Amino acid sequence: MTTGTVALVGCGGVLFACGTALLLARPLTRILLGAVLIGNGVNLLVLATSGPDGNAALLYPGTERKTIADPLPQAFILTAIVITLALTAFLATMAYRAWQHSGNDDVPDDIEDIRVVRRATYAEERERLRAAYRKQRHAYRALAHDEEEREAQEHTVYERLGTARDRYRGLRRRARADARAFRARQARAEETAEDIVGEDDPWQTILGADR
Amino acid sequence: MSAAATLVPLPVILPLCAAGLKLAIGARLERVQRFISAAVLLAVLVVSLLLLIAADRHGPQVMDAGGWAPPVGIVLVADRLSALMLVISSSVTLSVLVYSVGQGMADNDDTTPLSVFHPSYLVLVAGVSDTFLAGDLFNLYVGFELMLTASYVLMTIGGTLARIRAGATYAIVSLLSSMLFLAAVAMVYAAAGTVTMAQLPARLDALPQSVGMVIQIALLGVFAIKAAVFPLAAWLPDSYPTAPAPVTAVFAGLLTKVGIYAMLRTQTLLFPGQRIDAVLMVLALLSLLVGILGAVAQTDLKRLLSFTLVSHMGYMVFGIGLGTLGGISGAMFYVAHHITVQTTLFLVAGLVERRSGTTDLQSLGGLARLSPLLAVLFFVPALNLAGIPPLSGFLGKFGLLRAGVDDGGVLAYVLVAGGTVTSLLTLYALAKAWNLAFWRAATPEMCAAGTVLESTEEDSVQEPPGAGAQGAAAARGTPQPDVGDWPAGGLRVLVPRRVTATFGGQEITTTSSLPVSMTGATAALVLFGLAFTVLAGPLFGLTDRAAGEMLARTPYVEAVMDR
Numbered sequence: 001m002t003t004g005t006v007a008l009v010g011c012g013g014v015l016f017a018c019g020t021a022l023l024l025a026r027p028l029t030r031i032l033l034g035a036v037l038i039g040n041g042v043n044l045l046v047l048a049t050s051g052p053d054g055n056a057a058l059l060y061p062g063t064e065r066k067t068i069a070d071p072l073p074q075a076f077i078l079t080a081i082v083i084t085l086a087l088t089a090f091l092a093t094m095a096y097r098a099w100q101h102s103g104n105d106d107v108p109d110d111i112e113d114i115r116v117v118r119r120a121t122y123a124e125e126r127e128r129l130r131a132a133y134r135k136q137r138h139a140y141r142a143l144a145h146d147e148e149e150r151e152a153q154e155h156t157v158y159e160r161l162g163t164a165r166d167r168y169r170g171l172r173r174r175a176r177a178d179a180r181a182f183r184a185r186q187a188r189a190e191e192t193a194e195d196i197v198g199e200d201d202p203w204q205t206i207l208g209a210d211r
Numbered sequence: 212m213s214a215a216a217t218l219v220p221l222p223v224i225l226p227l228c229a230a231g232l233k234l235a236i237g238a239r240l241e242r243v244q245r246f247i248s249a250a251v252l253l254a255v256l257v258v259s260l261l262l263l264i265a266a267d268r269h270g271p272q273v274m275d276a277g278g279w280a281p282p283v284g285i286v287l288v289a290d291r292l293s294a295l296m297l298v299i300s301s302s303v304t305l306s307v308l309v310y311s312v313g314q315g316m317a318d319n320d321d322t323t324p325l326s327v328f329h330p331s332y333l334v335l336v337a338g339v340s341d342t343f344l345a346g347d348l349f350n351l352y353v354g355f356e357l358m359l360t361a362s363y364v365l366m367t368i369g370g371t372l373a374r375i376r377a378g379a380t381y382a383i384v385s386l387l388s389s390m391l392f393l394a395a396v397a398m399v400y401a402a403a404g405t406v407t408m409a410q411l412p413a414r415l416d417a418l419p420q421s422v423g424m425v426i427q428i429a430l431l432g433v434f435a436i437k438a439a440v441f442p443l444a445a446w447l448p449d450s451y452p453t454a455p456a457p458v459t460a461v462f463a464g465l466l467t468k469v470g471i472y473a474m475l476r477t478q479t480l481l482f483p484g485q486r487i488d489a490v491l492m493v494l495a496l497l498s499l500l501v502g503i504l505g506a507v508a509q510t511d512l513k514r515l516l517s518f519t520l521v522s523h524m525g526y527m528v529f530g531i532g533l534g535t536l537g538g539i540s541g542a543m544f545y546v547a548h549h550i551t552v553q554t555t556l557f558l559v560a561g562l563v564e565r566r567s568g569t570t571d572l573q574s575l576g577g578l579a580r581l582s583p584l585l586a587v588l589f590f591v592p593a594l595n596l597a598g599i600p601p602l603s604g605f606l607g608k609f610g611l612l613r614a615g616v617d618d619g620g621v622l623a624y625v626l627v628a629g630g631t632v633t634s635l636l637t638l639y640a641l642a643k644a645w646n647l648a649f650w651r652a653a654t655p656e657m658c659a660a661g662t663v664l665e666s667t668e669e670d671s672v673q674e675p676p677g678a679g680a681q682g683a684a685a686a687r688g689t690p691q692p693d694v695g696d697w698p699a700g701g702l703r704v705l706v707p708r709r710v711t712a713t714f715g716g717q718e719i720t721t722t723s724s725l726p727v728s729m730t731g732a733t734a735a736l737v738l739f740g741l742a743f744t745v746l747a748g749p750l751f752g753l754t755d756r757a758a759g760e761m762l763a764r765t766p767y768v769e770a771v772m773d774r
Contacts, residue, residue, distance in 0.1 A: 049401035101372040107379045110449045
């Protein structure tokens, strides 16, 4: 293996690493750059497989077959370059289209996944509120029971029962308001799930992940 | 070169030429365009059938492109596996094309422009055929790229926000897998000095085991991304459901199976032996269980189907992991069955969506009474997918499980258990979908006047008070059968005819807007899926012969190298 090949492999590796880092970013333009870097890195790796360097792979009278470089990897690379070009054009179009739609070109999260997860948390929250409600109802019943026992002795019992009922109703109202607020919060969160925070901020659009 | 060998490149060339022709025609002459697409795909189907017969009788058919001999030139090979895959894929693509014409990708022109859809679809078909026929790894890569580039366009067709979002995920993951594939091809070339698949077995066997292992893992990783095997499957349920129904159907049916095909080919031809089979089997188990548990949690029909797709990939990887004759043969049978059934189910999901405007199971309901035909079209492939005897899903799973029991290892038995559990959970998930969408009482929204509904012959068609003039005019005539009023001329989309009828005390505006070619194509695929049940004996015979040929390796190698 000649030094040239080592340099090719090293370059290819570095390009691949940089491209991978870019590919992990959110904005599509960065991903596009990452794809271009990786594509070039891979092309260098393919070129490195052609072995020692040599003359141009042209067949004409008097060519020494031993001295020409392996032409097959070059054919591979030419094909790969064309394909990468097509993909680059496509990704650029997609980034532009995403920008037209939402003012930035970030790749958003999967909304449906978020919905499934939220459904679970919502069920948990509802269960918690229900448990609280149930506890209040038990307390009220116990209170009412005590009141009944005393009813024979005291005429004011109705008054006190009234107070207890009012207290219970207040608690119930509060529990329901909690649930309502939670639902409203959730609905709002779902609505805004697609909106990226600060999309109106021009710096966010320009800098993206750099910020 | 035999006469059959000259047919080998046609499945690639015909769709490509047609795509070019269509681009030249542009947006004009819609009928001609549709005719060309259908005719070309029909021709591909016929060619594939001829190739299958030739490959089964006379061994692999080989064609050197441009007259260059194999180690240097591009070589196309059609053996039993390739030809079988071609037959299945071309029949599925033809059905989906007819379906999409019926859907009139035209009926909402700005989101799905016809002049883009048809050429892209044909390029996709060419790419899929090329991967099946590729005789060298680099041509396999080119086939993948043809297919993927077309699929990016189809995935984001119309460029709506949701499709761009889903398409971005899909494109990025596929792009990375292509780059890795190219790197793997470079590794193969560096290590073995050739990429011709027929030459590789001998060269790879001569390599140190560790080098072979690295190459094998690289290739398998790439194909596992394509085939959506568990740890590399997260992109699939996110991206597939947003595409138009025919596109999702053909992606779900074919594109993942292309990955499985590549795995089958490389595992048997290039890397036979047990070196990595345990890993494959563990991945298959995880894929089966995680996928199906994901499906159970979904409330959207298309997403549910996407997750079952991820899950059922596990069955095929299981067969490949076994690596025995029974395993490979069972995997091939399962591929054939699964392509058809999964495509059918996605097409039905498309019909459901067209019918009710949504595929969300929470808001669907009562479809079994509102549209019995749709219910039957869903029910049969759903049972088939879940593996209810005597349907082909059962036979495929049975073949794989029997191969697992024959293998007798601990892992094989664990997988047999996992496969059975998955089958039951699939039944559960699909029964849930059936109960919610078809069985329960229709919600008022589903029956509300103006909803796009379908009339059935049993419904008494009465002239309601205060119906629109159009509805009254339609109702005054003879009751229309649901799909019978198709113009004789061809595949034009119907202007929905409204018929108002009373149904359970409720007034329903119905329309025969499920075009006959959509339901017809879906029904044809349902019947095609059932045909696997009837023809299971000959088909298993064919897959057994194909598996024997692949495991022997020499027929393929000799057919390509020693001519």
